[in-house]
Amino acid sequence: MAGIKDVAARARVSVATVSRVLNGHPAVRPGTRERVRAAIDELGYRPNGVARSLRTDHTSTLGLVVSDVLNPFFTALARAVEDEARAHGYSVVFGNADEQSALQDHHVRTLLERRIDGLLVSPTADSASLVTEVAGSGVPMVFVDRWIAGCPQVPVVRTDGRAAIAALVDHLHRLGHRRLAVITGPATTTTGNERAEAFLGALAAHGLPAPAHYREEGDFQAGSGRRATARFLDLPEPPEAIFATDNLMALGAMDEIRARGLRVPDDVALAAFDDIPWFLHTDPPVTAIAQPTEALGHGAVRALIDLIEGRPAASLTLTADLVPRRSCGE
Secondary structure (H helix, E strand, C coil), X not given: CCCHHHHXXXXXXXXXXXXXXXXXXXXXXXXXXXXXXXXXXXXXXXCHHHHHHCCCCCCCEEEEEECCCCCHHHHHHHHHHHHHHHXXXXXEEEEECCCCXXXXXXXXXXXXXXXXXXXXXXXXXXXXXXXXXXHXXXXXXXXXXXXXXXXXXXCEEEEECHHHHHHHHHHHHHCXXXXXXXXXXXXXXXXXXXXXXXXXXXXXXXXXXXXXXXXXXXXXXXXXXXXXXHHHHCCCCCCCEEEECCHHHHHHHHHHHHHCCCCCCCCCEEEEECCCHHHHCCCCCCEEXXXXXXXXXXXXXXXXXXXXXCCCCCCEEEECEEEXXXXXXX
């Protein structure tokens, strides 16, 4: 297997320059950076040599890579991870992928180079080649919130939100709403697919229609929530309620509703997956599905430490809860 010296020789640079490229150092010239990246791709280099050393050289440091630190759910998750890690004598090095697979790979490489003891990842997509490769290299790893189906050897600490989504649809139905629209997450994410399928299944259980024009794929960002809501509201027969499968998309939806001079819930009801403190202070407060974020973070850290210390670690599935508020009509 190629090593960092082989990459340096192929790219005609020093080992230090290769290391700077791997760590995203801004001082490397663009042409040099491209040459090093080309050498890495040609040789198939991965920092597995460092990864293998993690089994014997402990640094009492965990790596955490989340999909988007600006999402309040992941901010709270990171806090829970840090609190639990500190309680066990570990520190946490953090990376924000910003929902970009390339940036996620960068953080994973950097964390391995820094000789972390284990890695917590909330993948940006359900097929991440570098994360999959690292998972098979012996690095202690746990998926939290999202996961990659092709890595069955990696424990997953997650929330099953299907029952809460069914409860939401039942809640909307009891309030008299029949035309229900959904803003889904990216189809490349496990959580995006699970929440969309649960919503459509709940509609079918109530005999409610699920036309394609009441579904829009977002990207877990506020802008996509606003764009999806604009399309829904421009329909000849707009939906009576909108379910955004993440909190930022729900805030974007609320922005678009208000920008049109409409009111929640008088003109359109609104609900979200992932409860956040902000939802208590919006007008009206937003009905949301709450994940046990603190328990997720704590459980993920405990599972990872089990792996680091040579013990088996099982996956953990927690349950989400519906938190009804006035945004749906009550």
